[in-house]
Amino acid sequence: MSVAKDNQKPSSHSNSLWWLTFIIIVSITFATRFYKVTEPDHVCWDETHFGKMGSWYINRTFFFDVHPPLGKMLIALSGYLTGYDGKFAFDKPGDKYEDTNYVGMRVFCTALGASIVPMAYLIVWECTQSISSAFFAALLILFDVGLLTLTQYILLDPLLLCFMMGSVLGMVKVSSKTQSGDVFQWNWWGWLLFTGTMLALCISVKFVGLFVILLVGLFTISDLWRDFGDLSKPVIFTVKQLFARALCLIIWPALVYMLIFYIHLRVLNKSGNGDGFYSSAFQSQLEGNGLHGSSMPLYVGYGAVVTIKNQRTGGGYLHSHPHLYPAGVGARQQQITTYTHKDDNNKWLIKKYNTDTLSDDVELVKNGDLVRLEHVTTKRNLHSHRLPAPLTKKFYQVTGYGEAGIGDANDVWKIIVDGEKGDDGKIYTVKSKIHFVHYLLACALTVSGKQLPKWGYEQQEVACNPNLRDPSAVWNVEENIFPKLPNVSFSVYAPSFLERFIESHAVMFQGNAGLKPKEGEVTSRPWQWPINYRGQFFSGSSHRVYLLGNPIIWWGNLIFLTLFLIIFIINIVKEQRRKHQNNNKVLTSKPKLMTAVWLFVGWILHYVPFWAMGRVLYFHHYFPALLFSSMLTGVMLDYIISGIIDLIPNDYKYLINHTIKGSLVAALSYSFIIFSPLSYGMNGPTASETNSSMHRLKWLDTWEF
Template identity: 55%
Template sequence: MEDRDRFSEDTQRRSCSNPPVRNRRACRETEKDRGKTKPGLPETRKTGLSHTHGFNGMCVKQPCKTSETPSQCSDHMNQPLPFWLLLCVAVFSLSTRFYNITEPPHVCWDETHFGKMGSYYINRTFFFDVHPPLGKMLIGLAGYLTGYDGTFPFVKPGDKYEDHNYWGMRGFCAALGSCLPPFAFLVVLELSRSTAAALIAASLLIFDTGCITLSQYILLDPILMFFIMGALLSMVKFNQQRLRPFSLSWWLWLILTGVNLSGSLGVKFVGLFVIILVGISTAWDLWKLLGDLNLSLVDFAKHLFARIFGLIILPLFLYTTIFAVHFAVLNRSGPGDGFFSSAFQSRLIGNNLHNATMPEYLAYGSTITVKNLRIAGGYLHSHWHLYPEGVGAHQQQVTAYLHKDYNNQWLVKKPDSEDHAETPELVRHGDIIRLEHRETTRNLHSHLHEAPLTKKHLQVTGYGINGTGDLNDLWQVEVCGGKKGDPVKVLRSKVRFLHRSTGCVLFSSGKTLPKWGWEQVEVTCSPYLKETPNSQWNIEDHINPNLPNISLHVLKPSFLEILLESHIVMIRGNSGLKPKDNEVNSKPWHWPINYQGLRFSGVNETEYRVYLLGNPVIWWLNLFSLGLFVVMVSVCSLALQRGAKLEGERKAHCRVILEGGGMLFLAWLLHYLPFYTMGRILYYHHYFPAVLFSSMLTGITLDTFPTEC
């Protein structure tokens, strides 16, 4: 053993006596640091192993063959990692992702959403989505650059693309999905110093049918996973530059980490999980730097502020820039207007509130729409459908609806008269009014029946015939912050409606009604009179031919105000995604065992069928490796705790398992366990970011396990 150790050291010295130019710096570091391990790097094997320099001077474990002479072994160790190895990974990845990329030639699954949203960007039409805008912006840009004109409607899955150019958007997603195996190869190579481990990890992702399928369609997932893996690779590369702080490469990988973090969060909010991972790694790195007595506090402060800039300030700036571009491009009224406040809508070209001209003050006889002031609050709405038996009184439903609709219109009337003076009379603070639904002629009504969903609140209904009802149809107008006699200003006044008979206040709970309520938002009468956005409303549309129209210069919100509002709307929209009747709700425990996939296309045997399902062999191997990793970590930790002497290969593998494997295991946990706490509907494809980490962990585990045995 000692002879072989001396042989390895001799050959290392000889290999550094006349190295290639690109390896001289690394060889000088080897001479300088001989006998000690670089902080944060796994120790190299002492027995029959050498360092060779691969990508960016990276050292990769390669054994000297026993049949080689010392000079042959020296030449063998000086060989750089073959570039063709990474090239082969990239070629295989591209070929699997781009194979039959145009099939099927019709809309598949969520292409109906994200393809349509790409079209909205090309047409500059505003829309609402529960995810941040970067992924859809990139899809729209890819379509625009490849000749797609944004005219395909994307109505439903199965619609034929015909002559529309859709391959560019699919190709863009496939290109980003093709980067995942090469990224995995480089990450595992950095963490383990083993080409075998890197090849195993990359191969698992290359040949996983689930990853291939998810990358071939117009979806956000390949874009999200590209940025997640980019952030991980940049972070690992940055950590490997710790011996060269503030060098050009150190800054490059720090900046790229921040860029990829903003990209991952800019595509989906689950990008927050990789931000947490990078945050934990950075905090641990800073903690170790703080304990380094050779590092002055001034130098530590430089490290701290560099990371604050690269990992906090820069990502936040880029993230807000994404939204600035989003708001600048989508400047025309579209299907998403109703989810946002009246002030937000006033900035959209084509919206009825943009440069609006309408009567300034509310008057009796006016036709109006009333919008709730909670973020993502809807319009006061009614329709011919009744509350079902057993749900309060069997009367006409009153809801809050998030879209503009003719059923949102109400007539403002006096409590006891149909006749109006020739000179319109303004509605003022403290007035008693009736609101008659224009389409059904039923009055806004409340009574002592419990609300459908919100306990202790009263039911609100539509009641009466042709505007004739009873005393429970009367509401008192209250201008928030106003005094008796103040007129109600259209758009600008915050108004509450107090029910005269019961004393409750008109309220939008934000809860989604069941299918019988068309999944619209519940409207109640709340006995709690505290002023909240849920009980505040504003008059948005106002039609009265007897009043002069004036130009209303609504105070347009600032960028920060619309940024905040858009995030609240997205978060509430995300949490409101509930499974519909007969819709399969995937469970998180289903995912690691590959219990059930997801149908992308095709219902009957005559259609082209696409089914998202991971390769069972790969997924079950990943699951087995997760368990094996836990056992190996336990053994290594116990051995170190008991003071066992670990030497050579075993010691190096123990550090790889604890450090590199530990990081990947933590990443898998962060991208998997939070789904158990989510109340929204979940789908099988939500697990795929975690699959990336479990596959890389499998590469490290299978590579080190034989030696540990």
């Protein structure tokens, strides 16, 4: 954003008006955000996830989530400090809180969500030095019922939006201090560190925080480039700024980000339902996990009962259960899958390929051996044949076959060990990277990464890949039960913090990429978001809450985005035409228009990337972009009104200016009032029924409230 120079001190009248406007904004924000914050008194929408995760932090129970940890940590901290004991189950939306102390977490999230309104005012003021622009920008965010709904519950979004706006505020304050000559002063350093901290906090809540990091990066480059072109300043001045900003906006945020993960991994030190997504070595650090503090044989021998884990990031355990593949899906034999949770159905007995008889002497399994794997619970052998896999048709189907461990030649697998640990031929527990190659088909046991339908209990497909170089065809033995061999402590496999940090990210990235909608879940596509095409129920009981944007604001944003592009192109043409006549810059001399340019860049960065994402998407993903488009609308609204007023005779300017602005404020206020039941709760008939009080507000058939 081009920051307006504030070298000239505002008059006492302007200063009083600024504070009056700011106080009005803060007061209305407080009143609207905290009104009915305790209602409904049951679990709403994703509170079932993030409230539950807050409980796990309080109980120090490890879990897996696709988002970085900070948001859940702060929710847990707010609950802990306000008396929540971490015992409520948060099983499903609609569950009554009863005597659970949930209000502290709601109030905390609401407070951070409320902060985005005054921050919008400060951002636009800092860029334009226009009270009207700042007021309209804040008002458009304040009176959006969608933002009100999204920031009143135990969710990550209020925290994300707060830290995102904090990053932008810090960014423009640093630019303002730079232009006013305060570079390297304590307040300049303070705002620079504030910006870096906000960036770290933002991306520590959700990875979409990367978008605001890109915005701050582009803006910083623009800032430095402007200073570099100022011939009154030596080059070394820009170089020093470059190093200072790299320190505060790259190195410092990276350290804060890593510190957050260090705290996360230290706090969650007890085994939970997310263990199976991580490597065996990672799990060995979790109290209560079967691998923590345990001891087991260092080597794998014939007759050992083992669990076999896929080494793909987030890979599960080789698993079977007494259910057959359905008719039309290969042979109707027992299903083989991978499962990310610990289970007795993950256990396999390692046998020689040609006999069930075990010698009294210990015989180790070695690289190149032919083996059979018998499922301990069902006594069927791991088997493959020349029928296509259920989902990945170019692979072969893998099944459980035989009775009481007796099958056929298609049950034989050759063990091939990767890396240095295979040099002596022995198979090491945990550390050996193993390939199971089918002896007759010459294909490798692998996971496709695809989720089976309901008949496969939505577990992961296991198949046999003729491509023996498949990177997903690598396994390791995790649990190794074999009384004939001496045990060694599992602590020898303990990973470092850096290894756990890297693995955590690999698992989160894979989890994000593989997100699929649940049955009956309402998803959406990016084209639907700006037009407010369809909302989303937060509470579907008798107290209905529906996430939907204020259509007056959302559709107005689209209009002003279009007007901005038209005005911007006209000004670019004017600047090009005047370039050879004088040195006046049409764009840079108009701080409102340059502010709109950067707000447009912010909107683009927070909206367009979703078009390229293959993962499941939801309506609430648009709200970071909405903040930028609403601020842009506020700036362009004031810019256009000022242009119109300039054309009016002086005698009528004051009256018409205040009439237009007053009418806009009244219209926005009224639109908020009539749509506020979407946020505060609706009772009685739905809007599709003619006797509903909301019937007249159902402007689109896709709105379901």
